[in-house]
Amino acid sequence: MKQVVTLTVNGENCQALAEPRHTLLELLRDGLGLTGTKEGCGDGNCGACTVLLDGRPVNSCLVLALEAQGREVVTVEGLARNGALHPLQQALIDHGAIQCGFCTPGLVMAAYALLRDNPHPAEPEVRMAIAGNLCRCTGYDKVVRAIMAVG
Amino acid sequence: MSAKFIGERLPRVDAPDRVTGRAVYAADIHLPGMLHGRVLRSPHAHARIKRIDFTKALALEGVKAVVTSADLPPMTGEPILVRGEIELNLNHIRQVALAQDKVLFHGQAVAAVAATDPHTAEDALELIEVDYEPLPAVLDAEEAMRQDAPLIHPDQYTHTHEGNLDRPSNIAATYTFGRGDVEEGFREADVVVEDTFRTRVVHQGYLEPSAAVAQVEPNGHITVWASTQGNFSLRGQLASVLEVPSSRIKVVPVEVGGGFGGKLNTLLELPAVLLSRKTGRPVKLVMSREEVLRATYPAPATVITVKAGATREGSLTAIYMRAVFDAGAFPIAPVVAAYFTGLAPYKVPHLKFEGCEVVTNKPKIGALRAPGAPQASFAVESQMDLLAEKLSIDPLELRRRNAAEEGDPPPVGRPFNRIGLQPLLEQVARHPAWTAPLKGTHRGRGLALAFWPGAIMPSSCHLTLQDDGSFSLVLGSVDLTGTRTVMLQVAAQELGMDPSQIRVSVGDTDSVGHTEVSGGSRITYTMSAAVHRACMNMLEQLRERAAAELEVDAGELEYEAGTFRSRTSPEKQLSLADLGRQSLRRGGPVTATGTTTRLQSAPAFAAHVVDVEVDPETGQVKVLKYTAFQDVGKAVNPTQVEGQIQGGAVQGLGWALMEGYQFSDSGVLQNATMLDYKTPTATDVPFIDAVIVEVPASDGPYGIRGVGEAPIVPPLPALANAIHQATGVRLRELPMSPEAVFMALQKARG
Numbered sequence: 001m002k003q004v005v006t007l008t009v010n011g012e013n014c015q016a017l018a019e020p021r022h023t024l025l026e027l028l029r030d031g032l033g034l035t036g037t038k039e040g041c042g043d044g045n046c047g048a049c050t051v052l053l054d055g056r057p058v059n060s061c062l063v064l065a066l067e068a069q070g071r072e073v074v075t076v077e078g079l080a081r082n083g084a085l086h087p088l089q090q091a092l093i094d095h096g097a098i099q100c101g102f103c104t105p106g107l108v109m110a111a112y113a114l115l116r117d118n119p120h121p122a123e124p125e126v127r128m129a130i131a132g133n134l135c136r137c138t139g140y141d142k143v144v145r146a147i148m149a150v151g
Numbered sequence: 152m153s154a155k156f157i158g159e160r161l162p163r164v165d166a167p168d169r170v171t172g173r174a175v176y177a178a179d180i181h182l183p184g185m186l187h188g189r190v191l192r193s194p195h196a197h198a199r200i201k202r203i204d205f206t207k208a209l210a211l212e213g214v215k216a217v218v219t220s221a222d223l224p225p226m227t228g229e230p231i232l233v234r235g236e237i238e239l240n241l242n243h244i245r246q247v248a249l250a251q252d253k254v255l256f257h258g259q260a261v262a263a264v265a266a267t268d269p270h271t272a273e274d275a276l277e278l279i280e281v282d283y284e285p286l287p288a289v290l291d292a293e294e295a296m297r298q299d300a301p302l303i304h305p306d307q308y309t310h311t312h313e314g315n316l317d318r319p320s321n322i323a324a325t326y327t328f329g330r331g332d333v334e335e336g337f338r339e340a341d342v343v344v345e346d347t348f349r350t351r352v353v354h355q356g357y358l359e360p361s362a363a364v365a366q367v368e369p370n371g372h373i374t375v376w377a378s379t380q381g382n383f384s385l386r387g388q389l390a391s392v393l394e395v396p397s398s399r400i401k402v403v404p405v406e407v408g409g410g411f412g413g414k415l416n417t418l419l420e421l422p423a424v425l426l427s428r429k430t431g432r433p434v435k436l437v438m439s440r441e442e443v444l445r446a447t448y449p450a451p452a453t454v455i456t457v458k459a460g461a462t463r464e465g466s467l468t469a470i471y472m473r474a475v476f477d478a479g480a481f482p483i484a485p486v487v488a489a490y491f492t493g494l495a496p497y498k499v500p501h502l503k504f505e506g507c508e509v510v511t512n513k514p515k516i517g518a519l520r521a522p523g524a525p526q527a528s529f530a531v532e533s534q535m536d537l538l539a540e541k542l543s544i545d546p547l548e549l550r551r552r553n554a555a556e557e558g559d560p561p562p563v564g565r566p567f568n569r570i571g572l573q574p575l576l577e578q579v580a581r582h583p584a585w586t587a588p589l590k591g592t593h594r595g596r597g598l599a600l601a602f603w604p605g606a607i608m609p610s611s612c613h614l615t616l617q618d619d620g621s622f623s624l625v626l627g628s629v630d631l632t633g634t635r636t637v638m639l640q641v642a643a644q645e646l647g648m649d650p651s652q653i654r655v656s657v658g659d660t661d662s663v664g665h666t667e668v669s670g671g672s673r674i675t676y677t678m679s680a681a682v683h684r685a686c687m688n689m690l691e692q693l694r695e696r697a698a699a700e701l702e703v704d705a706g707e708l709e710y711e712a713g714t715f716r717s718r719t720s721p722e723k724q725l726s727l728a729d730l731g732r733q734s735l736r737r738g739g740p741v742t743a744t745g746t747t748t749r750l751q752s753a754p755a756f757a758a759h760v761v762d763v764e765v766d767p768e769t770g771q772v773k774v775l776k777y778t779a780f781q782d783v784g785k786a787v788n789p790t791q792v793e794g795q796i797q798g799g800a801v802q803g804l805g806w807a808l809m810e811g812y813q814f815s816d817s818g819v820l821q822n823a824t825m826l827d828y829k830t831p832t833a834t835d836v837p838f839i840d841a842v843i844v845e846v847p848a849s850d851g852p853y854g855i856r857g858v859g860e861a862p863i864v865p866p867l868p869a870l871a872n873a874i875h876q877a878t879g880v881r882l883r884e885l886p887m888s889p890e891a892v893f894m895a896l897q898k899a900r901g
Contacts, residue, residue: 021270035179036172038408040358041440045825048358076172089170093162096790099632099798101169102358102408108170127833134825136356136409137632138794139801140833 196818336469359408448517606671627666672857799862
């Protein structure tokens with residue numbers, strides 16, 4: 001039986017229908033058409049589906065859609081303001097930190113949360129903050145450098 | 152030409168779409184009326200399919216169709232699809248996509264369902280009844296080679312250079328190569344070493360699970376959006392298996408979330424097309440991660456023996472290599488690559504290779520970055536270090552004394568054209584990564600070399616002058632990691648235009664000439680030559696048009712930065728914008744194509760140096776420092792070249808230290824999640840220092856060599872060599888996990 005979920009996504013109030021077995025990831029992608037958030041594994045091991053839930057980075061494949069009722073979600077689509085990229089997004093581009101780009105949306109959200117709480121992280125802090133975000137293309141080198149270069 | 156774009160660190164043109172979530176991958180496609188499919192997979196590693204009954208599944212509300220291999224036409228044509236250097240047996244590919252009569256590995260696709268949503272399709276799978284007659288499974292290649300082993304393909308006769316053998320066997324093929332007389336070579340040697348090395352099945356680990364959308368129109372025309380490394384190759388595979396003219400299939404490009412060789416063969420597209428045909432609606436199929444790990448095309452397990460001899464002075468006299476490749480459920484494995492890649496770095500008078508590929512009840516193997524090379528080099532480069540140790544020669548010095556040069560014969564084929572191995576090793580010898588002393592206990596430094604010949608095969612592009620004087624460049628190749636950007640640099644360089652005036656896109660299979668797969672480190676090399684040709688042709692045409700417009704001789708015109716100008720009367724000039732506008736009124740559109748089919752090979756060599764620290768209590772190997780040297784010919788975009796080298800090195804580190812399929816006795820993969828099939832995280836690796844060496848290749852417009860394959864190769868032996876130096880223990884089996892290292896240390900301690 002589908003239920004109505006009311007939540008805030010990227011600052012806008014949204015409503016979508018969801019079954020109890022649907023995940024927040026499915027609600028975002030299929031219910032709201034926000035396909036920027038990716039599914040890489042579906043069991044919380046790759047981090048491609050990372051979004052902010054009430055400000056905290058979570059794997060949206062491990063959150064039930066109905067749990068998002070009344071809560072605030074920020075996805076990769078919500079960082080750029082008036083067409084201007086967030087400095088983190090720009091840094092990833094400038095440092096060549098993007099290859100296939102499939103891990104990028106989740107990585108952006110994890111790094112965004114890190115930089116919000118710790119604007120000048122040291123290398124080990126950056127590596128730990130994105131340890132839940134698997135990337136197979138870059139070897140993490142340029143990703144870590146890009147995140148450290150923000151701010 | 153004033154502008155300089157070759158060698159610039161131009162940011163990726165597609166990067167803004169990727170950091171904002173706008174880039175569209177196959178699973179992001181949503182079409183009106185679209186259905187969602189799921190695949191039923193075999194619970195057995197080896198079984199006969201006696202009956203499939205899906206009436207109950209069809210009765211479930213929301214289920215629209217079920218398909219099996221019975222919906223495919225019988226294979227009547229030639230099953231081998233040869234395109235350039237790639238050989239695919241479509242009879243095998245289609246059975247991996249939808250099993251026929253028998254299942255040959257756990258997880259093999261048996262049927263597919265389309266329903267109004269993915270959960271309903273998933274529910275329907277449980278309602279499909281399949282009667283299996285389980286058959287004895289054989290999982291180990293060496294066991295499968297025994298005469299009494301259960302036969303996986305009763306009609307398979309070992310293919311040899313002298314024709315097929317006369318008894319059915321799990322050995323699909325044997326290969327023999329060589330030169331000189333190895334026995335003579337070993338007699339000349341002062342030191343001979345011989346050991347056997349084992350590697351497991353590993354997965355490409357691309358982040359994007361395989362996905363496909365198919366739409367079949369009432370007139371039979373097929374449109375496919377797929378996560379594939381080759382739009383034209385996919386079209387050809389579908390056309391052959393479906394027995395549809397390839398012109399009736401259009402493959403539309405989407406972004407691809409990593410391939411590494413694992414997305415060359417059609418998988419989900421076949422059931423997607425069949426389901427769309429049956430329902431008249433578009434159908435999307437997306438794999439779960441578990442399906443990706445169980446039922447796609449991982450890299451083969453191998454058993455490789457290397458016997459090598461050298462004189463007291465450190466000259467190699469002979470190398471013998473024996474390689475057993477476990478092909479999985481169907482043959483075609485990169486056995487010969489073990490020989491021509493692993494031994495390519497060295498001048499050796501006497502060589503002998505005996506290799507075979509064996510089928511087992513495991514997933515059919517596919518390509519993974521430099522297929523066959525990492526396994527071979529793991530054995531060869533470990534043995535080089537052992538020889539160096541026995542001869543008391545520095546490991547780098549031993550390699551330099553024997554390193555191949557231009558004119559030397561590779562293991563197979565014509566003598567090397569220009570190669571950069573010696574200059575590369577000179578760089579290593581001077582670099583602090585090699586010269587700085589490594590202090591501390593339980594620490595070691597390892598070195599290893601790699602070779603990749605570089606694939607060629609056709610590449611095509613289409614260049615059009617727009618009516619505003621800018622250009623559209625359409626590429627036939629899938630852009631895995633930066634092709635549009637690099638080709639923009641080539642076009643900007645040759646057309647003398649600002650990159651903002653050239654729009655680069657990937658074309659669908661109706662809009663541009665045949666282009667082979669993005670793989671084998673071939674795209675930058677071959678596509679840059681194609682784009683270069685298209686630009687030259689474009690400028691010739693524009694020169695003629697400008698000459699006619701200005702009423703001057705074409706030879707009198709000089710071209711710079713978008714303007715043709717008369718040398719004798721400089722007031723006579725015409726911009727590309729003028730020519731673009733005039734093309735609407737007279738002369739017609741100006742278009743040019745560029746295609747490359749035959750270029751010389753552009754062989755690439757790499758050398759990696761790694762420092763490790765081994766924890767004797769836990770066996771944990773910590774990578775302290777990693778430096779990767781590679782001859783790339785010419786780095787069109789150094790940032791992207793570094794990215795390829797860094798990513799390849801870390802993929803190799805994962806293979807060396809943590810990755811490997813673990814099967815149960817009944818052939819069920821035990822580590823089918825990203826938690827249990829662990830790939831490197833950001834905390835597992837240090838920064839990777841990429842050192843670019845540029846020895847121009849003999850052919851192509853800028854001396855480019857392919858980059859992507861070689862970097863995955865050296866980490867396997869470099870890590871083994873470093874661990875040996877740190878602990879005195881030699882590991883000959885992958886992965887060199889903490890458990891494996893700890894057990895080896897325990898054994899050494901007695």
